[in-house]
Amino acid sequence: MIGRRGAITARSRWLHLAGAVVLALGRSVSSVQRLSPSLQAPARPLTADERAVLQPVLAGGTALDDIRIIDGRAGLFDVVPHPFTLGTTIYLKGRRAPGLLVHEAVHVWQYRTRGARYTVEALGAQARYGTARVGGAYDWRAEVRRGRTRWRDLYAEAQAQFVQELWEEGVGIVDGRVERGGGAFFRAVEAGGPARLDDGPVDRSALARECVAALRGGGGMTAPSEIPHAPD
Numbered sequence: 751m752i753g754r755r756g757a758i759t760a761r762s763r764w765l766h767l768a769g770a771v772v773l774a775l776g777r778s779v780s781s782v783q784r785l786s787p788s789l790q791a792p793a794r795p796l797t798a799d800e801r802a803v804l805q806p807v808l809a810g811g812t813a814l815d816d817i818r819i820i821d822g823r824a825g826l827f828d829v830v831p832h833p834f835t836l837g838t839t840i841y842l843k844g845r846r847a848p849g850l851l852v853h854e855a856v857h858v859w860q861y862r863t864r865g866a867r868y869t870v871e872a873l874g875a876q877a878r879y880g881t882a883r884v885g886g887a888y889d890w891r892a893e894v895r896r897g898r899t900r901w902r903d904l905y906a907e908a909q910a911q912f913v914q915e916l917w918e919e920g921v922g923i924v925d926g927r928v929e930r931g932g933g934a935f936f937r938a939v940e941a942g943g944p945a946r947l948d949d950g951p952v953d954r955s956a957l958a959r960e961c962v963a964a965l966r967g968g969g970g971m972t973a974p975s976e977i978p979h980a981p982d
């Protein structure tokens with residue numbers, strides 16, 4: 751067991767180091783681009799509307815004040831067509847859907863709870879499973895079929911995708927009314943009301959509740975083949 755634990759620690763250190771390198775490279779590209787607004791749009795804090803979207807999702811589990819948004823041009827990063835997150839900076843690429851903002855904010859949470867290594871894990875999962883909507887690194891249903899039945903055990907992209915879908919599809923009773931989507935699940939949980947997530951015929955409410963508890967405070971995430979968390 752000691753040998754295995756040693757191997758895990760070495761892998762963990764390597765991932766952290768590799769993650770820090772990826773993040774540092776990304777930051778240095780960004781810091782050069784920032785000098786020229788024609789290359790990269792200026793960073794801004796969250797708007798009041800964006801805070802209202804994210805507050806029930808993260809609910810104090812991660813601070814909103816130092817999240818920065820870059821709306822438009824992202825220079826070199828425009829080779830990636832979709833929004834992405836570097837540390838606590840979210841590159842929205844001109845997209846406006848709140849569900850996408852929620853997805854990217856989960857990556858900020860991952861960065862805060864796991865450090866830079868999550869970047870490498872996310873890239874590793876994309877290399878291993880691809881990015882196809884079905885069966886790819888974003889496909890949390892495929893992850894569950896692979897045996898990762900707890901939200902905190904899902905790969906980074908599958909975690910973020912699950913939270914996005916939970917925000918977009920989850921049902922909750924808010925102020926006595928049944929609401930679906932638009933963060934209803936999170937707002938209902940925050941108010942102590944009933945909430946559920948149905949995925950076709952499958953009830954995913956337990957997975958959703960575990961996810962919300964992790965986002966709000968504890969839990970962090972484990973990566974596959976890491977030491978599992980002790981039962982809560």
Ligand SMILES: [Zn+2]
Binds near residue numbers: 853854857907910
């Ligand atoms: Zn993502």
